[in-house]
Amino acid sequence: MRKTVIFFGSFVLTWIFLAGIQDETPFYVPAKWPKPHYDFSQNPLSKEKFELGRTLFYDPDLSRDSTISCANCHLQYSGFTHIDHSLSHGIDGKIGTRNAPVLINLAWQQFFHWDGGVSSLNKQAINPLTHAKEMDNRLDEVLRRLNKSSFYRNRFYLAFGDSVIETATLLKALASFTVSLVSANSTYDQVKRGESSFTNQEESGYQLFKKYCASCHQEPLFMKNEFKSNGINYVPALGDLGRMGITNRKEDSILFKIPTLRNIAFSFPYMHDGRFKQLKDVLNHYGNLHGNSTFYSKELKKLNRPLSSNEQKDLIAFLKTLSDQEFLFNPKFKYPKNERNTSF
């Protein structure tokens, strides 16, 4: 009997140990959060895939002239956006037409890009890799370079059991990294878990947030898989019709995806064209819309007056509680140190 218990116990411990290794990716579903939208059955996560995706994410050889990587426009300490750049800068100094979005909690997103034109996180990476103003490469050239690299062939074999790198495995590797960028340990989260509490000012800001902002920026993700007017009119110089550019329907004109507000204090500038440098600029914008235009969504009309100076301070104090230092400085998401740099 004792031998049986020892044997069974050893088996359980070994299983737990192995499961722990397999599960050694930073992705997790925080308690009380909704079910992720990402279909993990199509791309089960593993440590090998995550690390491979991370290496690819930081590799400038994926761009046409090997000068820029995904991380150029998606820096970790800003919530994986292009901090201080209103419009994203790509290859040859070319400037795009939109502010680079943050990469936070992507597993819960149904649509990608400001217009939601991309419906699959796995396929999203094709855009920056091939866009003429971003990395401007061709998929066949990316695959040629990767397949020439013994480092990558090795890593793809470890991750996918095949050293021949193909479109599907390239995209799944990149998605394994980006889908793992979970931010759920801000002051707000700690308060919700009963580990901390808001200051009076933060609590006051939270109440304002719930009254005026939460219908679009829904807790706990502070986003919504929908498209709304943000009160910014069409800018001819940018020619950005928002969601209408995807659906070609008039009712979708100048609607944009509702972004997350997590880590918002670190991800400036704001809005789809990055026109506002500070949070108070955004609040002034929303407070001065005179919300009677048919163009504005009903959610925008809730705030039909400018916020007072104190209200703004309170609301900003709350928004700062959405900053997640553990996420922004998590070493698992940083530039990886491996032998990649000498492999080509």
Next chain:
Amino acid sequence: MKQLVTFMVFMVFYHQAHTQLNVSVHWGTEPIRLEKYYFLGKDSLMFHELKLYLSDFQFEKETRKHVLVGPQLIDLEDTNSLVLFPNFPIAEYQTFRFNFGLDSSYHVSESVDGPLNPMNGMYWAWNSGYIQFKCTGTSSSIPLTDKTFEYHLGGYRQPFETLEAIQIPIKGNTLILDIKPFFEQTVDFPLVQRVIIPGKLAQSYCRELSKSFRTE
């Protein structure tokens, strides 16, 4: 001996003629060749690239059905893509149905293999989904200096879905899409040289093209 040779030649011919579906894109009665001039009224026209998706074939004879699900990419540059279903006894069926284009399940599919590989040049990265019919070329009737036209017809979201269901009798084992009527009667080169986004125009163009399938 002579009878045996005749029989064997017949069998080889029969086998080739009836056990695969050939696909041909025509200009009237002539199979189109890329980079060749064709007459369009008093003007000329040349195709640089011509690709399309066909999908989900269903062959029928009375109550018998045979379904061959899956996307097929037809690319005039790739002769292998012009032969579908090798060793399939097409002659045993009377009619068949298929889709001109891909239905929404393919557009939102996570698959990027084979015909759905974005490297085939049919994937819209900016607007997840595939182009159903793509042709580019030049025509002397285009009032632009480069004389080029570009039709990337696609879209799977309502109300601008471009998928067309086709049902035609099997009169032979070559499926022909004749695009001459489309260019003669639908396309207005002086006005529209480019359709590269989903919308009403892409939808109506696909509908018109779908009327020009036949078998021989």
